[in-house]
Amino acid sequence: MGYRIPEEKIEEVRKTADIVEVINEYVQLKKQGRNYIGLCPFHGEKTPSFSVSPDKQLYHCFGCGAGGNVFSFLMELEGLSFVESVVKLGEKTNVELPSVRADQKKSNEHSAIEAAHELAMKFYHHILLKTDMGTVGLDYLQKRGFTKEMIDHFQMGFAPNHWDSLTSLLEKRGFNLKGLEKAGLLSVREFDGKVFDRFRNRIMFPIWDRQGNVIAFGGRIIDDGKPKYLNSPETVLFNKSRTLYGIHIARPSIRKLNQAVLFEGYIDVISAWGAGVSNGIATLGTALTEEQAKIIRRNAETVIICYDSDEAGIQATSRAASILVQAGCYVKVALLPEGQDPDDYIQAHGGEQFKRDIIDGSLTLMSFKMQYLRRGKNLLDEGERMRYIEEVLNEISDLPRAVERDHYLRQVASEFSLSLEALKQEQYRIYREKRNKGGQQQQPNGSKARSFVEVKKRGFEQKKLLPAFHNAERILLAYMMKDAEIAATIQEKVGGAFNIDEYHAIVAHLFAYYGEGYEPNPSFFIERLQDEKLRRIATEVAMLDIREELSDQELDDYINKIETYPKWVEIEQKEKQKKEAEKRNDVLAAAQIAMEIIKMKKELKR
Numbered sequence: 001m002g003y004r005i006p007e008e009k010i011e012e013v014r015k016t017a018d019i020v021e022v023i024n025e026y027v028q029l030k031k032q033g034r035n036y037i038g039l040c041p042f043h044g045e046k047t048p049s050f051s052v053s054p055d056k057q058l059y060h061c062f063g064c065g066a067g068g069n070v071f072s073f074l075m076e077l078e079g080l081s082f083v084e085s086v087v088k089l090g091e092k093t094n095v096e097l098p099s100v101r102a103d104q105k106k107s108n109e110h111s112a113i114e115a116a117h118e119l120a121m122k123f124y125h126h127i128l129l130k131t132d133m134g135t136v137g138l139d140y141l142q143k144r145g146f147t148k149e150m151i152d153h154f155q156m157g158f159a160p161n162h163w164d165s166l167t168s169l170l171e172k173r174g175f176n177l178k179g180l181e182k183a184g185l186l187s188v189r190e191f192d193g194k195v196f197d198r199f200r201n202r203i204m205f206p207i208w209d210r211q212g213n214v215i216a217f218g219g220r221i222i223d224d225g226k227p228k229y230l231n232s233p234e235t236v237l238f239n240k241s242r243t244l245y246g247i248h249i250a251r252p253s254i255r256k257l258n259q260a261v262l263f264e265g266y267i268d269v270i271s272a273w274g275a276g277v278s279n280g281i282a283t284l285g286t287a288l289t290e291e292q293a294k295i296i297r298r299n300a301e302t303v304i305i306c307y308d309s310d311e312a313g314i315q316a317t318s319r320a321a322s323i324l325v326q327a328g329c330y331v332k333v334a335l336l337p338e339g340q341d342p343d344d345y346i347q348a349h350g351g352e353q354f355k356r357d358i359i360d361g362s363l364t365l366m367s368f369k370m371q372y373l374r375r376g377k378n379l380l381d382e383g384e385r386m387r388y389i390e391e392v393l394n395e396i397s398d399l400p401r402a403v404e405r406d407h408y409l410r411q412v413a414s415e416f417s418l419s420l421e422a423l424k425q426e427q428y429r430i431y432r433e434k435r436n437k438g439g440q441q442q443q444p445n446g447s448k449a450r451s452f453v454e455v456k457k458r459g460f461e462q463k464k465l466l467p468a469f470h471n472a473e474r475i476l477l478a479y480m481m482k483d484a485e486i487a488a489t490i491q492e493k494v495g496g497a498f499n500i501d502e503y504h505a506i507v508a509h510l511f512a513y514y515g516e517g518y519e520p521n522p523s524f525f526i527e528r529l530q531d532e533k534l535r536r537i538a539t540e541v542a543m544l545d546i547r548e549e550l551s552d553q554e555l556d557d558y559i560n561k562i563e564t565y566p567k568w569v570e571i572e573q574k575e576k577q578k579k580e581a582e583k584r585n586d587v588l589a590a591a592q593i594a595m596e597i598i599k600m601k602k603e604l605k606r
Helices: 007-016 019-024 070-078 082-093 108-130 132-143 148-153 165-172 177-181 247-257 266-274 290-299 311-326 342-349 351-359 365-374 382-396 402-416 420-437 452-464 468-482 484-493 501-515 522-528 532-542 552-583 587-605
Strands: 030-032 035-038 050-053 058-061 157-159 186-188 195-197 202-208 214-221 229-231 259-263 280-282 302-305 330-333
Touching: 007 082, 007 522, 019 035, 019 050, 019 058, 019 070, 058 522, 058 532, 070 082, 070 522, 108 132, 108 148, 108 157, 108 165, 108 177, 108 202, 108 214, 132 157, 132 202, 148 266, 165 177, 165 186, 165 195, 177 186, 177 195, 202 247, 202 266, 247 259, 247 280, 247 290, 259 266, 259 290, 266 280, 266 342, 266 351, 290 311, 302 311, 311 330, 311 365, 330 365, 342 351, 365 382, 365 402, 382 402, 382 420, 402 420, 468 484, 468 501, 468 522, 468 532, 468 552, 484 501, 484 552, 501 522, 501 532, 522 532, 552 587
Parallel strands: 259 280, 259 302, 302 330
Antiparallel strands: 030 035, 035 050, 050 058, 157 202, 186 195, 202 214, 214 229
């Protein structure tokens, strides 16, 4: 985009867009003191190291170092340019940006696809509920147990069995029909190039992005036609690997319960919602991806997988569980009777029983694995029994917590009348074998998943162990970003002579920033830094928890540490020279250097 937004408008957007509200749409944030914490959306982690400051309007991850303000968050997370991030937040906060023309906000193609999907959703929903053409679809849904409330909540619709119902509507509204073929709403006949409806004689399920915009459709045939399910192709709006059906609808419930229920398809989500399970989401005809797992983990800690009970469903459950565990989720599995999917079970037994016996009665992941490993084995046969026990011990050895390992070892010992001590020894042998092969580098005592304390150590204990001069420079820089008078004092007494190169560079930018007449504003200052590394360091420093006031004595102490550091470096070099002289048995040289060291230290103490 080759245009600029007036600085006063950027500032208006920044002041209006609260960083906590914006980030909370992507990350589940919890209040902790003056700040909010959550799982970093920029790298995989299992415990929160991502902090957001409402006072400073900044965020920082103490794990990967990501940091910045509300604009840089959208730029990094969604791959937007700076101007695009301002435009997006301006639309969200209703700040008019007169210099940005409508055709510059998004490409015409992008806007047309969005508008066409929104119109198609309303059209299909109207056909289903208000026309004779939709009667066959409505009858089908009602027989399947879908209520009016469910249909309205998920904006379900019906594509009539006509070649040009939607095509004609879109043409009347002035859409470029050939362009909408790429959006997956329409198709083109090969022999004559004529455009026609892609979806016909199907129950239509709108698919939304995380913000609730319609980006695709899924269609379920109501007769014996093929394919049974037809989804939109991937487009500039729709990427299956990054989309979870119903996430924008389920998010409030997911966050309230800190738990999501993962289904295989949209019909299961809708049926479960009718049964009282309001935190259900689904993948879209593909296996769960790492990106989808990260999205889930940002919103909830616990995930209940509720897939079909056939062999394919069991295999898919196992794969999804592994991906979710790697993303830091606590995984449970809801087992259905063999041959049934969630919708079948609800139809047969009712929503209340589904919620009570299937969802609330879900198994821990280890219990699910133990049941799965038993399948097809005759445990009365000694050989098969021993193989089962070996497989279970192999899984137990991967458990991160000692309490879990002990629980399941005792369970196996009790079931097969085995010595608990013998099982522990065998389990540890398997663990050692895995470690030696490089398969499991983590200790079985829980270090596989770092605790919150450990993450905090990585972020904060490191700062406590910093040299005094380094800590002094960090603290002074934090004060300088929030107080122009302190910055002026530092400029007068020290200039830019900070010992850490990055701090030296940031201080130079800060002096220039104040020199241009700007008021203290860490968020705005950091945004002006072009270097990504400096921006991250400045954000981390700005997020330091410092006192409101800096006394003259503290200021002098910090300045003294900065000014004397080069001398201490020189003394350290002298100490090395002294040791080298002592190794050479050069007593005279060692004594002379020792006298120089004493003299230098006395000068520093004056």
